Amino acid sequence: MYTPSKQEAAKILRQMMEIRQFEDKIMELLAKNIAEGGSHLYAGMEAVAVGVISSLNSDDYITSTHRGHGHAIAKDGDLNALMAEILGKKTGVCKGKGGSLHLADLDKGNLGANGIVAGGLGIATGAALALKMQKSSKIVVCFFGDGALNNGITHECMNMASLWKLPVLYLCENNLYAMSVCINRACSVKDFRKRAAAYDMPADIVDGMDVLAVKEAAIKWINYVRSGNGPCLLVCNTYRYYGHSRSDPRVYRTKEEEKFYKERDPIPNFAKICIQNGWLTEQEVKDIESQVTKAIEEATDFAIKSPLPDPEELYSDLYV
Amino acid sequence: MREITYRQALNEALDEEMSRDEKVFLMGEDIAIYGGAYGVTAGLLNKYGEERVKDTPISEAAIVGTGLGAALLGFRPVVEIMYIDFIGLCMDQLNNQVAKIRYMFGGKCKVPLTIRTEGGAGRTLGAHHSQSLEAWLMHIPGIKVVMPATPADAKGLLKTSIREDNPIVFIEHKMLYNTKGPVPDGEYLTPIGVADIKKEGRDVTILTYSRMLLFSLQAAEILEKEGISVEVVDLRTLLPLDKQTIKKSVMKTNRVVIVEEDTKTAGAGAEIGMTVVEECFDYLDAPIKRVAGADVPMPKAPNLEKLAIPSVESIIEGVKEVLK
Numbered sequence: 001m002y003t004p005s006k007q008e009a010a011k012i013l014r015q016m017m018e019i020r021q022f023e024d025k026i027m028e029l030l031a032k033n034i035a036e037g038g039s040h041l042y043a044g045m046e047a048v049a050v051g052v053i054s055s056l057n058s059d060d061y062i063t064s065t066h067r068g069h070g071h072a073i074a075k076d077g078d079l080n081a082l083m084a085e086i087l088g089k090k091t092g093v094c095k096g097k098g099g100s101l102h103l104a105d106l107d108k109g110n111l112g113a114n115g116i117v118a119g120g121l122g123i124a125t126g127a128a129l130a131l132k133m134q135k136s137s138k139i140v141v142c143f144f145g146d147g148a149l150n151n152g153i154t155h156e157c158m159n160m161a162s163l164w165k166l167p168v169l170y171l172c173e174n175n176l177y178a179m180s181v182c183i184n185r186a187c188s189v190k191d192f193r194k195r196a197a198a199y200d201m202p203a204d205i206v207d208g209m210d211v212l213a214v215k216e217a218a219i220k221w222i223n224y225v226r227s228g229n230g231p232c233l234l235v236c237n238t239y240r241y242y243g244h245s246r247s248d249p250r251v252y253r254t255k256e257e258e259k260f261y262k263e264r265d266p267i268p269n270f271a272k273i274c275i276q277n278g279w280l281t282e283q284e285v286k287d288i289e290s291q292v293t294k295a296i297e298e299a300t301d302f303a304i305k306s307p308l309p310d311p312e313e314l315y316s317d318l319y320v
Numbered sequence: 321m322r323e324i325t326y327r328q329a330l331n332e333a334l335d336e337e338m339s340r341d342e343k344v345f346l347m348g349e350d351i352a353i354y355g356g357a358y359g360v361t362a363g364l365l366n367k368y369g370e371e372r373v374k375d376t377p378i379s380e381a382a383i384v385g386t387g388l389g390a391a392l393l394g395f396r397p398v399v400e401i402m403y404i405d406f407i408g409l410c411m412d413q414l415n416n417q418v419a420k421i422r423y424m425f426g427g428k429c430k431v432p433l434t435i436r437t438e439g440g441a442g443r444t445l446g447a448h449h450s451q452s453l454e455a456w457l458m459h460i461p462g463i464k465v466v467m468p469a470t471p472a473d474a475k476g477l478l479k480t481s482i483r484e485d486n487p488i489v490f491i492e493h494k495m496l497y498n499t500k501g502p503v504p505d506g507e508y509l510t511p512i513g514v515a516d517i518k519k520e521g522r523d524v525t526i527l528t529y530s531r532m533l534l535f536s537l538q539a540a541e542i543l544e545k546e547g548i549s550v551e552v553v554d555l556r557t558l559l560p561l562d563k564q565t566i567k568k569s570v571m572k573t574n575r576v577v578i579v580e581e582d583t584k585t586a587g588a589g590a591e592i593g594m595t596v597v598e599e600c601f602d603y604l605d606a607p608i609k610r611v612a613g614a615d616v617p618m619p620k621a622p623n624l625e626k627l628a629i630p631s632v633e634s635i636i637e638g639v640k641e642v643l644k
Contacts, residue, residue, distance in 0.1 A: 095426030102424040111392060112425060116416050122385015123417065129386050130393035133371060153413070154383035163377065221632030224584070318462055320485035 002216040003212040009279040010288060012054055012211055016046040016267050017292040018079065019070045023242070024099075025296050026069070026086060030246045034304065035087055039100040042070030043240035047266035048173050049074040051214025052141060052236075055222055061109045061127050063120030065173070067240070068113030071105040071143055075110045079299040089306035096309045097317065111140075117178070118144060118151035121170075125157040128168035128231075139167040139225045147178030149195060159229065162199040166232035169221055170196075172235045174206065179244045180252040196233035208236030209264040212273070239264075296312060321502035329503050330360045330492065331469035333478035334398065336507070338368055341396060344482055345372040348383060348400025348436075357402045358438060372507065380409035381517050384435060388418050388487075393431040396482055404439035404491060405536050418487045419462030430485040434478075440581055441629050442495035447617035450625070452530075452582035457489050458559045458591055464512055465559040467491045469533035471501040473556055476510025484512065493531040515562035522553035524639050525569040527592055528579040529555040532630060536579050536607050539635035543602055556622060558588055566592075567599045574605040575642045584612035611638040 004012060023043040030033035042049065053062065053074035064071040072082055077093065085092030086100045093105050104112030111127060114120045124142030131138050148154055149172065161168050172192055176183055189195060196203035202224070206217040214236055222232050232237070239261035243250045250258075274280040280288075324332075337346045346361060352375040355362030365373040376383050380401055387399040401407055407414070414435070416454050422429055422630075440452040457465045466481055466488055468474040472493070481488040518533060519540055527534045533554045540550035553569050555561065570576055578589040589610045596608055614628045 092426070094424060094428065097426050098424040104425045104428070106392070106425070106429050111389070112421065114417075116412060119412070119417060121386040122382055122413055123389040123392065125382065126386030126389020126391070126397075127393050128389070130390040130395050133390075133395070134393075153385060156377070156379035157385065159377055160379060160382050160386065318423050319464075320422070320430050 002212045002219070004279065006279050008054070009274050010284065012050055013267070013274060013280065013285065014288050014292060015050045015054070015074050016211065016270065017044070017289055018295065019046045019049065019073050020267055021292055021296045022069060022073060022079065022083070022299070027242060027246070029300070034043055037099065038245040038247070039086060040067040040245050041240065042067050044261065045173060045175060045208065045238045046070060047214050047270070048208045050238045050239050051211045052171055052218040053213055054259040055218040059109060060138050063111045063124040063140065064103065064113040065120065065143050065145055066101055066113065066115055066117065067145065068103050069100070072110055072113065073103065075105065075108050077103070077105055077108065077110065078229035079295055080302040083299040083303035084306045085250065087303045089303055090309045091302070091306040095313065095317070096258050097313070100241050118148035118154050120144065121157040122146070124168055125161050125166060128161060128166035129164065131167055132164070136224060139169060139222065141169045141171050141261070143171045143173060145178065146172060146174040146176065146183050146187070146192070148205055149192060158196070158199045158201070161231040162201045165228065167228070168231045169224050169225045170231060170233045172233060173238055174235055175238050175240045177252065179245070182252065192235045193233065201233060203233040203235065205235040205237065208238030209261065209266050211266050211270050224227060258316050272288060321504060323500045324471055324503050324604065325497065326471045326474050326492070326499050326501070327359055327497040329475035330478055331362065331364070332406050333475045333482070334361065334364060335367070337482040338364065338372060343394060344396045344398060345374070346398050346400070347374040347376055347387060349376055349378055349402050351400050352376055353373060356400065358494060360492070360497070371562055380406050380594055381413050384410040384413040384418060387435070388413065388421070388431060388432050391431045392429055396432045398434045398436060398482060400579045401435060401437040403449050404437045404453050405448050407437065407453060407456070414463070414489070415460050419460045423462060425432045432485045433487045434481045434490055436490045436492065438492040438494050440493040440495060441537045441618050441625055442531070443622055444622050444625050446620045450618035452613060454491060454558055455586060455591070457616045458588060463489055463559065464557065465489050465491065466529040466557050468556060469496065469530050471499070472503045473516070473554070475503055476508050477512065477556065480486055480509045480512055483509070488512070491530070495531050499534070505591055513514070513557045513562055515556055515565040516554045517551060517565070518554045519552040520551065521549040521573065523549045524575045524577060524642060525551045525553060525573045525574055526577050526579055526635070526639070529557060529558060529564060530581065532579045532581050535630060535632050536635055538632045539639065542632070543636060543639055548639065548643065555592070561592065561595055563595060563599055566596060570596055570600045571603045574603055576604065576608045577611060577635070577636055577638045577642055578608065578611065579611045579630050579638070582613050583615045584610060585615050587612055606642040609642045610640045611635050
C-alpha cells in the first residue's frame with residue numbers, strides 16, 4: 001500500500017472532501033434552480049481524480065470529461081472560479097462562456113472538460129505529441145469514461161499514441177454506466193485491459209474507490225509514461241453516486257448496487273485509514289472537513305454574488 | 321514575373337513557413353514518403369525529416385484532434401485531410417473542438433492550426449472524391465474558410481493561414497494543381513478575409529471563388545466580345561466574407577450572378593446572396609442569379625459530371641438572364 005506523508009494525506013483528504021462537498025452543493029443549487037441547466041456530478045469517484053492527479057507534477061497536463069468538476073478541483077482549480085463558471089458568471093474560470101461541460105484552466109495544465117464523449121482523446125494525444133517533439137519530460141493524463149471506449153476516435157488515438165510512443169496515460173474511469181447503458185450491454189470486451197493489447201500497450205486495473213490503490217498504480221504508470229515507454233491504459237473501477245445528470249431517475253440500477261458502492265465510499269474509508277495509521281488525528285480530519293465546508297460556502301457565495309458576463313462578451317474571444 | 325503551378329506555389333508556401341518557424345510541422349495521410357495525394361508536400365520530408373513531416377494512419381478524427389492538441393501547446397500544425405469528402409470523419413473534432421475551444425475557454429487559448437484539404441469535381445472520381453463542402457464549414461463560427469483560385473493567392477494565403485493564431489480550413493481544388501500563373505519572387509502574404517477583383521467591369525458582378533473563378537473569367541471574356549462588361553470578384557475567403565468589396569462592386573454594376581461549384585440548396589451561394597440582399601438590396605436592378613452545382617451526389621459518367629457543375633456556357637446564360 002502507498003504510504004503518504006502527513007502533508008500528502010491531508011491534501012488527498014481535503015481534495016476529496018472538496019470535490020464531494022462541491023458536487024453536493026451543485027446538486028443543491030440545481031434543486032433550488034440557482035444553478036440552471038445541468039451538471040454531471042463526480043461524487044463517488046473522488047479517489048480516481050485525486051489519486052491520479054496528486055501523483056502528477058503540477059506542470060503535467062490533463063484532459064477531462066463531461067463529468068469534469070473533480071478533475072478540475074484536483075488539478076488545483078480555484079473553487080471560486082470553478083463554481084462561478086458552473087453558474088455562468090463573469091468571474092468564472094472561462095468567463096462564464098464554458099460552463100460545467102467546459103471547465104478548463106490551461107495555466108494549471110487542465111486542457112479542458114468536454115461536452116462530447118471521447119472529445120478529449122485527440123487533444124490529449126496531440127498535446128503528448130507536442131511534448132514529445134519538445135523533448136519535454138511532462139506527460140498528459142487523458143481521463144475518459146467507459147462510454148468513450150466505444151467511440152471511434154479512442155481507437156484512432158490509442159493506435160497513434162502507441163505507434164509514435166507518445167507520453168500519454170489513458171485513464172479509463174469505469175463507473176459501469178454510459179448514461180443508462182451498463183457496460184455489460186455496451187462493451188463486447190468485458191476486461192478493458194484487453195483493449196490496450198490491440199495497440200500493443202500495457203494496461204492495468206485498479207479499485208477506483210480506494211485512493212491509495214489508485215495512487216500506487218498511478219505512480220507506477222506515470223513513471224512508465226514519463227520514462228519514454230509510450231502510452232498505457234489504466235482502468236479505475238468506480239461508481240458515481242448521483243445519476244448521470246440531474247433529471248436521471250436511475251431506473252437502470254438497483255438500490256442494492258448503490259448501497260454496495262456507498263459502503264465503499266472513498267472519503268470516510270480514507271479518513272479511517274489516516275487515523276488508524278496515525279497520519280492524521282480525528283481532530284485533524286474534522287478540521288479539514290470544516291475548512292472544506294467553509295471554502296465551499298465561500299465559493300458558493302462568491303459565485304452567486306458574481307455578475308453575469310457583460311453583453312459585449314457575446315462576440316469576444318471567438319477569434320484572436 | 322515567373323509562372324509556376326498552383327501545386328508548386330503551395331509547396332513553396334509550406335517550405336518557406338517551415339524554414340521560417342520551427343513550430344510549423346505537417347501531418348496527414350501519405351504526405352511524407354508519397355509527397356501528398358496531389359504532390360503538394362513533395363520533397364519536404366527530405367528537407368525537414370520525419371519529425372516535421374509525418375505520415376499518419378488513416379485516422380481523420382485523430383489527425384485533426386492531435387493537430388488541435390499540439391496547437392494548444394504552441395505548435396503551428398498544418399494537417400492534411402486528403403479529400404474534403406473525408407471531412408465528415410473529423411467533423412466533430414473540427415466543429416466541436418477546434419472551432420469552439422477558444423470561445424468556450426473564455427479566450428484563454430489560441431489554436432494556430434491549418435487544415436489543408438482539397439475538393440471539387442473534374443476527374444470523374446465519383447461521389448466520394450468530388451464534393452464541394454464549403455457551405456458546411458461556413459456554418460461554423462470560430463474557424464476561417466479560405467479557397468484560393470490562383471497560384472499567387474494559393475501561396476500568399478497559405479503562408480498567412482499558417483501564421484494565423486486562428487484555425488483555418490484551407491480548401492484547394494484538385495483541378496487547379498496543374499494550372500500555372502504568375503507568382504512573385506520572395507516573401508509576400510495575402511490577407512485572409514479580403515476578396516480580389518480579378519476583372520473589372522460595369523454591367524454585372526460575378527461573385528465566385530476557387531475553380532469557378534477560371535470558368536467565370538472565360539465567360540466574361542466571351543461576353544466582353546458581345547459588349548457585356550462583367551466584373552469578376554474572387555472571394556478567396558468564404559468565412560469571413562469580404563462584405564465591403566462585394567458591396568462596392570454591386571453598387572457599381574447593380575446586378576449579381578453567383579457562380580459556385582457546390583450543390584445549390586443551402587450552398588455557399590445562399591449565404592453570399594443573402595449578404596448582397598442585406599448589404600445592398602437597394603442597389604439591385606435584377607434578382608440575384610445563382611449558377612450552382614446540381615443537387616445530386618456527383619455522378620461518375622464524365623458527361624453527367626460536367627452537367628452537375630457550372631460551365632462557361634451556363635455562366636454566360638446566367639449573366640444574360642440578369643441583364644434581361
